[in-house]
Amino acid sequence: MSLVELIAQADERSLAVSGLACLDRCVPLLGGDDEVLRPLWTCLSEGVGWAERLAKVRAELGCAEDDDAARDDDEAVVLARRMLGAAPEDRSAAALRAWADACSVAALQIHRLLDTAADGETDVAARREGRTAGMSPLVAAELRRQVKVLELLATDSGGLRRALDVSVEGRRVLRAVVSRRARLRG
Secondary structure (H helix, E strand, C coil): CCCCCHHHHHCCHHHHHHHHHHHHHHHHCCCCCCCHHHHHHHHHHHHHHHHHHHHHHHHHCCCCCCCCCCCCCHHEEEHHHCCCCCCCCCCCCCHHHHHHHHHHHHHHHHHHCCCCCCCCCCHHHHHCCCCCCCCCCHHHHHHHHHHHHHHHHHHHHHHHHHHHHHHHHHHHHHHHHHHHHHHCCC
């Protein structure tokens, strides 16, 4: 099943986790530490306090919903800021589906931008629909993580913890890519 189909079939909780997991993997671009999104993960486990915790995370990372991200010319950073800025305060299915879908696209685009290997496709939509020929390694890994998170949540009552583990692995990979990129620039 393609990523697009998995998102279309996901319930509210799975959509929230999917969007948050994409954002979590991209936190290194926002300068956040590994624990900055922990309050939102906890909220998904407890089921309360999303809007308040989201506001605190935005303040901590210096991102607001109306942030135009114009302060940074790095496209990957701009996309990561937009993911956080677009997170819905209400956890309705429609708002979460739009956010999870946008986060999926943004995270894949971020990985495409940061991958040193060329991706055979400039439009990540094709990747999300299952066309994976010629995919670069970093994009392929991100696509697998996105699919894995949604599959875990669809089949496993303990999927939240395992989804967080998948996200942590992806965050470590992206942190290494960002660090290597900074060394090459500096």
